[in-house]
Amino acid sequence: MSPIENEPTTDKPRILLLSGSTRRQSYNTRLARHMARSVEQAGGISTLISLADYPMAIYHGDDEAQSGLPESARQLRSLFKSHHGVFFASPEENSSMSALLKNTLDWLSRADGDEPGKVPYIGKVAAIGGATTGASGTRLGLLHLRTVLSGLGMLVLPSIMTIPFAANAFDDAGDLQSEEQRTAAEAVALALVRTAAAVGVTS
Ligand SMILES: Cc1cc2nc3c(=O)[nH]c(=O)nc-3n(C[C@H](O)[C@H](O)[C@H](O)COP(=O)(O)O)c2cc1C
Numbered sequence: 001m002s003p004i005e006n007e008p009t010t011d012k013p014r015i016l017l018l019s020g021s022t023r024r025q026s027y028n029t030r031l032a033r034h035m036a037r038s039v040e041q042a043g044g045i046s047t048l049i050s051l052a053d054y055p056m057a058i059y060h061g062d063d064e065a066q067s068g069l070p071e072s073a074r075q076l077r078s079l080f081k082s083h084h085g086v087f088f089a090s091p092e093e094n095s096s097m098s099a100l101l102k103n104t105l106d107w108l109s110r111a112d113g114d115e116p117g118k119v120p121y122i123g124k125v126a127a128i129g130g131a132t133t134g135a136s137g138t139r140l141g142l143l144h145l146r147t148v149l150s151g152l153g154m155l156v157l158p159s160i161m162t163i164p165f166a167a168n169a170f171d172d173a174g175d176l177q178s179e180e181q182r183t184a185a186e187a188v189a190l191a192l193v194r195t196a197a198a199v200g201v202t203s
Pocket residue numbers: 021022023025026027028029091092093094095096131132133134135136137138166
């Protein structure tokens with residue numbers, strides 16, 4: 001069945017959360033972890049994953065022609081399909097999303113046998129955010145991410161979660177220190193959970 005033929009959920013919406021960085025001390029992973037807690041508080045069920053558990057070579061058409069999708073891309077496609085919404089925390093790398101995140105999105109967008117490439121994305125609700133040590137809060141990078149996710153068929157929420165000067169943003173427990181940022185995280189999580197419950201689909 002096509003995902004857009006599915007009914008919206010009457011249960012708690014399932015939200016997948018991932019960071020576009022696998023760096024051990026990643027600020028974006030901290031943001032994703034904070035958002036996972038906010039999603040639970042907003043009434044959703046959160047699944048926080050690390051892309052380190054889904055390694056993929058840089059996309060290459062010859063590799064795909066010879067071997068198809070990497071097993072990790074298949075697993076991640078399944079995970080996307082079983083969730084109603086996704087939160088992406090992406091570093092900004094030269095005014096765009098991280099190469100790791102783009103490569104992952106690219107592999108997942110490829111057809112798997114008879115299943116069209118965009119199936120894991122279509123009808124899902126996305127919320128985006130990013131943390132950077134710089135002043136911009138990843139706003140430029142998130143513009144690119146929004147464009148890519150929209151092109152893949154996701155409904156990307158207008159509110160974004162930006163964390164500038166990330167080195168000072170989190171306390172030792174990994175929580176956002178600023179009340180303003182905590183409130184923003186709550187608002188984005190609530191919008192994600194409510195919209196995913198209303199229109200998000202699984203496939
Ligand atoms: C190749 C590269 C390019 C970067 N470009 C930007 C940028 O355009 N804007 C920005 O604010 N930070 C930029 N940064 C800094 C990263 O956003 C910062 O290192 C961030 O903490 C990385 O995310 P992480 O902590 O989740 O690993 C760049 C870092 C690297 C390695």
